[in-house]
Amino acid sequence: MAAVAQRQSGWLPHQELLVDPRLLLPCKDIPGDLLFLIDSSGSIYPNEYQKMKDFMKSVISKSVIGKDEVHVGVMQFSDVQQLEFNLNQYSSKDAMSNAIDNMLQIGGGTDTGKAITQVSQYFDVGNGGRPNLRQRLMVITDGEAQDEVKHPAAALRAKGVTIYAIGVKDANTTQLLEISGSPDKVYTERDFDALKDLESQVALELCDPERDCKKTEKADIIFLVDGSTSITLSKFRSMQKFMQSMVNQTTVGKDLTRFGVILYSTNANSIFSLNTYNSKQEVVNAISALKSPFGDTYTGRALAYSLEYFNENHGGRAALQVPQILMVITDGDATDRNNLVVPSSVLRDKGISIFSIGVEGANKTQLEIMSGHDSSKVFYVDNFDALETLYKNITQVLCNTTKPGKSSKSLNMDDS
Structure with missing residues (x-):
C-alpha cells in the first residue's frame, strides 16, 4: 500500500494515520518567519541531538525558502542561549542545512523560559524579522523546563508569534501547553526516532492558512x-x-x-x-x-x-x-x-x-x-x-x- 504511516501526536501519542503522500508536498506561497528553538541540554544524547538536526533540515526541505518566501532561523538553548543563525542570514536550503550540520551541542540545564524570552527579539525588524508576515516559533525539548515558561510564552504570543511545542521522551505536557497556548499546537513523541514520522505533518501544519483549504464548502x-x-x-x-x-x-x-x-x-x-x-x-x-x-x-x-x-x-x-x-x-x-x-x-x-x-x-x-x-x-x-x-x-x-x-x-x- 502506498500510504504513508504517520504518527500524529498532540495529546494522543499512539495513533497511526494513513495519509496521502501528495499532502506532504511543499506548500505554495507561504511567506513568513520560522524560528527553531531547540533543547541542547546535557540530557540529550549525541545521536538524539543529530535527530533533532535532521528533523529541522527535513522541515526546511519541505518549505518554500527564499528572499520573499519563508525565512528560517535557529537558536539552541540549555541554561544559556546560543543563536546559530537569524532569520535573514540565509536564503537557501543548502546554506541552512550546512549551518545546522555545523551546530555543536551545548550541554547543561534546561532553562526553556529564559530561552523563549531571549528568542523574542529575533522576530523584530532590527534582527531580520518581518512582523507584518506570519511568524512562528517551533520549540523542541526532551524534558521538564527548570524555569517558568507560561509568562515568557504568553508575552511572545502577544507579539503575534504562533508557538508550536514538540516534546520528546520525558517532556512535561503541561508545560508544552503553556508554551503553545493551544493543544492543537502541541506534539508529544515517544522517542527521538519518532520525530521522523512528524516531519511531513509539521511541514503541512506550517502552510499558510489563508491559502490552504480550511473548510469543505459544498x-x-x-x-x-x-x-x-x-x-x-x-x-x-x-x-x-x-x-x-x-x-x-x-x-x-x-x-x-x-x-x-x-x-x-x-x-x-x-x-x-x-x-x-x-x-x-x-x-x-x-x-x-x-x-x-x-x-x-x-x-x-x-x-x-x-x-x-x-x-x-x-x-x-x-x-x-x-x-x-x-x-x-x-x-x-x-x-x-x-x-x-x-x-x-x-x-x-x-x-x-x-x-x-x-x-x-x-x-x-x-x-x-x-x-x-x-x-x-x-x-x-x-x-x-x-x-x-x-x-x-x-x-x-x-x-x-x-x-x-x-x-x-x-x-x-x-x-x-
Missing part, C-alpha cells in the same frame, strides 16, 4: 456508522464527537454541505437524510441524539443500503455535480467480509467517494477495499480516544477533495 456527506455490539457506550460517544467535529469543520446549508447519518449493525437504518437539516446546529444536535443499535457488523449490507440515500429524493445533488462522500466508521471485521467489493464498487461507479475510517480492531484490508485502494481516503487509529482528533487530518483531505470545480466523478486532490 458536498453531500453521509456517515455510515458501525453500531455493533462490540462498540461500548463510551466508544460510541467518541464516534459522535468525531462526527460533530467533522460537521463543525464545514459550511452547512441547503446550498452548501449537507449531512446524513446511517447507523448499522445486523441491519442498516437511515437516521436522517441529506435534505433533513439545513443548519450546523441541527446536524450536531441530531448526532448527539443517536443511539447505538447493537448487533453484528454487516458492513457490506450497509454499503448497499446507503446507495439510495445519495439519490435526489433524499437530498443528493449528483446532478449538480456536487461531490458525494460516504464516510464509513467501523471498529471491527465485517461479518459479511466477502460482500464488500460489489457494493463498494457500485457506490464508486456512481461517483460516490468512500472514506474508510477504522478504529482499534478494524481490518485494514477491508478499509482499502471500500475506498477502492485509494490511500488518501483510508484512515486508521488504534483507539477511540484518538478518533476524536482524527478529524483534523480527514478535514484536509476532504477539503481538497471537494474544492470548487471538482465533479463528483473526478475527485483527484490538489496539493495545498
Whole structure:
C-alpha cells in the first residue's frame, strides 16, 4: 500500500494515520518567519541531538525558502542561549542545512523560559524579522523546563508569534501547553526516532492558512456508522464527537454541505437524510441524539443500503455535480467480509467517494477495499480516544477533495 504511516501526536501519542503522500508536498506561497528553538541540554544524547538536526533540515526541505518566501532561523538553548543563525542570514536550503550540520551541542540545564524570552527579539525588524508576515516559533525539548515558561510564552504570543511545542521522551505536557497556548499546537513523541514520522505533518501544519483549504464548502456527506455490539457506550460517544467535529469543520446549508447519518449493525437504518437539516446546529444536535443499535457488523449490507440515500429524493445533488462522500466508521471485521467489493464498487461507479475510517480492531484490508485502494481516503487509529482528533487530518483531505470545480466523478486532490 502506498500510504504513508504517520504518527500524529498532540495529546494522543499512539495513533497511526494513513495519509496521502501528495499532502506532504511543499506548500505554495507561504511567506513568513520560522524560528527553531531547540533543547541542547546535557540530557540529550549525541545521536538524539543529530535527530533533532535532521528533523529541522527535513522541515526546511519541505518549505518554500527564499528572499520573499519563508525565512528560517535557529537558536539552541540549555541554561544559556546560543543563536546559530537569524532569520535573514540565509536564503537557501543548502546554506541552512550546512549551518545546522555545523551546530555543536551545548550541554547543561534546561532553562526553556529564559530561552523563549531571549528568542523574542529575533522576530523584530532590527534582527531580520518581518512582523507584518506570519511568524512562528517551533520549540523542541526532551524534558521538564527548570524555569517558568507560561509568562515568557504568553508575552511572545502577544507579539503575534504562533508557538508550536514538540516534546520528546520525558517532556512535561503541561508545560508544552503553556508554551503553545493551544493543544492543537502541541506534539508529544515517544522517542527521538519518532520525530521522523512528524516531519511531513509539521511541514503541512506550517502552510499558510489563508491559502490552504480550511473548510469543505459544498458536498453531500453521509456517515455510515458501525453500531455493533462490540462498540461500548463510551466508544460510541467518541464516534459522535468525531462526527460533530467533522460537521463543525464545514459550511452547512441547503446550498452548501449537507449531512446524513446511517447507523448499522445486523441491519442498516437511515437516521436522517441529506435534505433533513439545513443548519450546523441541527446536524450536531441530531448526532448527539443517536443511539447505538447493537448487533453484528454487516458492513457490506450497509454499503448497499446507503446507495439510495445519495439519490435526489433524499437530498443528493449528483446532478449538480456536487461531490458525494460516504464516510464509513467501523471498529471491527465485517461479518459479511466477502460482500464488500460489489457494493463498494457500485457506490464508486456512481461517483460516490468512500472514506474508510477504522478504529482499534478494524481490518485494514477491508478499509482499502471500500475506498477502492485509494490511500488518501483510508484512515486508521488504534483507539477511540484518538478518533476524536482524527478529524483534523480527514478535514484536509476532504477539503481538497471537494474544492470548487471538482465533479463528483473526478475527485483527484490538489496539493495545498
